[in-house]
Amino acid sequence: MKPIYRLFTFFLLSGTTLIAQERALDRADSQYERYSFKLAQDIYQKVFDRGYMDAEMLKKLGNTYYFNAEYTQAAQVYDSLISRFSGDAEAEYYFRFAQALKSLGEEGRASDMMAEFARKSRSLTDARVQKYEAREDYLASIEANSGRGSLDTFYFNSSYSDFAPAFGPDSSLIFSSDRDTGNLARYRHTWNARDFLDLYRVDSLTRKGSTVTKVDGVNSRYHESTSALSADGNTLYFTRNNLVENKRASDNEGVVRLKIYRALKVDGAWASIEELPFNDDSYSVAHPALSPDGKVLYFASDMTGGRGQSDLWRVQIREDGTFSSPENLGPKINTEARETFPFVSADNVLYFASDGHPGLGGLDIFATKIEYLPYGGKVQNVGRPVNSEMDDFTFIISDSLGYFASNRPGGMGDDDIYAFRQQQALEFDCIQKITGTVRDRFSNEPLSGTTIRVIDEENNEVSSSITNADGEYEILVDCNRGNFIRATRDQYIPSEEFLEPSDGKPRIVDFYLEPENVLAGLGDDLAKLLQLSTIYFDFDRYNIRPDAEIEIQKVIAAMEKYPSLKIKANSHTDSRGPDAYNLWLSQKRAEATVNYMISKGISADRLNGEGFGETRLINACDDGVSCTEAEHQLNRRSEFIIQD
Template identity: 60%
Template sequence: MTKRITVLVTFLALVINFTGNAQERLVNKADLDYDQYSFRPAIDIYKRVMDKGFVSADLLKKLSNSYYFNADYDEAAKTYKKLIETYTTDAGPEHYFRYAQCLKSIGNYDESNKMMSKFTELTSDDIRADVYKNDKDYMAEIKRNSGRYDVGPFQYNSPYSEFAPAFYKEGLIFSSDRDTGNLARYRHTWNSKDFLDLYKVNADSVSDNLVTKLSKDVNTRLHESTSVTTKDGNTMYFTRNNFKGGKYIKDENGVIRLKIFKSTLKDGIWQNIEELSFNSDSYSVAHPVLGPDEKTMYFASDMTGSLGESDIFKVEIKEDGSFGEPVNLGNTINTEARETFPFVTSEEILYFSSDGHPGLGGLDVFGTKIANSKYDGAILNVGEPINSKMDDFTFIMDEASRKGYFASNRPEGQGADDIYSFTENKPLMFDCKQEITGTVRDKISNEVLVGATVKVIDENNEEIMSTITDSEGKYSLSLDCNQGNFVRAQIEGYVPSEEYIGKSDGKPKIIDFYLERDTVTAGFGDDLSKLLQLSTIYFDFDKYNIRKDSEIEVEKVIAAMEKYPSLRIKVNSHTDSRGKDSYNLWLSQKRAEATVNYMISKGIEKARLQGEGYGETKLFNECANGVKCSAAQHELNRRSEFIIME
């Protein structure tokens, strides 16, 4: 830890630790082949096979994805877990991402983060991984928000620490440890520096351009910091160490916690100091700010219900001056790390500092709209030059003048922490919209699908909007380009398809969907193996026993016959062209019989099965007698088919 950040980190560490498919479901069309089930629900068939102990990576992929697209995230999570643990090398990045999304949906955030970390290891240049690694896409987002501020000096900085500016009358109140002249002062035992006090500047005509300390009733021999005053200037809330009756109070771990205190102005003096009702000796509350109507206070705390080291809360200020119960602003704003130093503008934009959201280093300043008490909007990094590789915090702004202040411990400052002034030249793009248009079609016939539903689903698997295709199969949507979304097309009788749309610059995008039917009508003479999307049942050269890698495919046919008792099947078996024609005819018959006997041994009635061998009379490819072919090409002809008889 560098010397420049010692004051800020030590102070806050002493009292609170404040500074110390959804899926990328970029759905691959090839991966959806397995979803072209012949009978619904396909889940039943795959589940029957798995319950019998016949498991493969392919089956688990299809079953888990089937659960996923049916929004059964609990079962999907269990199946993805089995896939990843049993067939690690076969599990691709999409499966890790979908598993992570499912875990998030069922509240298992720790395991979800592990899977997302693994996902980022398996991917590169992927928008979904931006929040876990600083790649070029993430940095482009920060760059897009940068350059909107002109940053200047604060003439009242000193070689010591200044931060926590707060608007007061025509000037500011801020926190500093600049009082080093009094040898009798109490000093912080961790860094031998003075404790922080509250100062004001340009707040009263008699003290223009002079920095003066607030009264002794406010400033004690411990820390005072982060203040806010009401618009009439008569009430102030501020942060102080747990200090009562001239004594500081420690918790059970020996830590002097932070509390919020209230003071009223009488005869030009701050007095009537009292602590707020939701303070505690066992956790900290700090950094108060008021909402535009002054009926809500926002603050930081590590109280029960916090998601991380410190979270941002709100609390109602009632008409009689009492307070309601604190409410956590939720896991869109708060993370498992540090969210602190809130500030709310007149336009209901919440600015705060965090090292849990992706930033440039240390604490960064972020903004989010909280109008109508909604706390799930896009979290935007305000970019450079407000943010830097160091800690950037205590951001405040007057939206009428577009001017404000913030603090940072960047090395070019005078002291450990310094206040900087700024002017905002361009606001954050909270209302960035991206137009998405396209057409939904049948994948095979290319016919447009009228009345198909196109949904927008956010990264928490919640539907936020939908539309229906018109008479030409077209749709149009307007997305929030400050957050990632999934666009999903679906219609009765078809497998849903979706694409992930990450954060963008708002440029229009065309996405056409080609949907596959989810039900195939089976009739006499149809090949069940094609309808069930089975892998081909192959045999070794000159052998007729069922290979281990083929057993699971036969089990799928058995599961279908168990589910549909009226189904009758004829097994057609074939050989390659090598060997005598008569021998091949005999061998193929043995293969058909072996397949039928296997199914009978598994409980299928003999009367529902037939078997016939065709030798080399129905080759799959051109590898006939006298044609030179590879071993792999010959293997394609050694196969069994399952023809529906009834």
């Protein structure tokens, strides 16, 4: 897959005693740093063949083969590096050696190199190390997904590189190729000494005699590749070399990066070509893909904030044609290696190529449900025959017909496009995000430190989470089956809710936990714990008002729920009237409250009442102070104090 890596120059790539050899290596290093891998490779190889080598030269020589998918040569050079200079070989070179060996079918040695990679890796968070340590039987998983379809011949390949298929209008297909440029002078790229890429179109995949023609209006002297067409056929996103005033522009290190451009159809022709605003001269942005509704653009980039050599990202496309800030697709998708060439199918399955997830060798095609990102969802290797020991990439599918590219043996050129007829779709985990808040039922205060557990229908604990300082939690469930969401906290009665199997859309499940023993709040006003409205009385009256009756019923319900609960009803008056009269009136209000509760079935030995007159005013409405009626009423109240 030679052109693919020259299209994605994101990699952070890492003398001899004779003067001639030193000068040769200096020239090679200069070419290498400019990603002119083919020129550098020729020099390094000649020096290597003459018996001169050191660790740095072997790393660079191996990389020139590895990033051009020449895995046989890469394995030979990495073998020399590790056998002769193991102390100078970083963990990454064991990973690349393992990938090259897998492409050659040497699974045993590849496994040994992965074990050494895991041992030497300094990053315990490296997803590749984590997957290896988990000892997943990934080969069995790949085989389980294999055989779901068959390959068909694609009649429009050439002896050059053909890849990056994209669906066009009216059963047409757009793809990238370095076949005839249409120029007398053929421009060659020094990454691998091949011609620059252009976008081509097959007018109809179903009509015999269809011809391959260039896509008018978007091709330049340099690279154009990996395109995505809007559903209405009027907007084309594509990858191109960084051009300024129709000339290649490089970054501070002399590297020409990649950018995504957008072309609009005007009077039947592509025009108004502009680069997207999140491009940058200091990193590459490439390989666009659109969501089914056309509102999200997915792409690959090595921009700051990524996890690996290239990550998958997305932006929202606003109604006015502007874009949101890029969002990384997260660690479920992205590893420390290469994730690239995204495609989203009509049923919201994200397909992409990666050599960081466990595969058969080189780049493999993987898939996951897009709606589960970035929180969960299993990433699946799509299996054979799409994947092979070589590089497999740029997968697209509509209904049951798909296309992808591969550099596997037996093709016409370096890369060939293959048609794939799917007989059985992949089965995906259904991952649902559940969020919510846990609060005290009486005080409504958020309960931090509450444990949230997912319990399956066989009563097995599947996962758990802890609420944060605001009582909030987030947890994932398997929505293909029923689950209990259970909230537990010390000194509170557990609560749970059963969730039926669902379509996986996010849900909010809030919990209101009741204390195990309300007596833990001795001396507290139960009305506050129960969030009751204040029990008010009319002026110079002690009868129970209808609005107060509703609130007292809530106190009665709490006492019925907690048989050991005892309550003292404290009643109060406002400041108007003689002190002695107010004390008598408040006592009558307390007795009226208690008698009402006894009449509703609460035992008298659990109740008592006391009047406090105007001795406990809650505002400044004292004797002689002018206050409104509403302000005076605030003092005509009853409280329910928890007793021992």
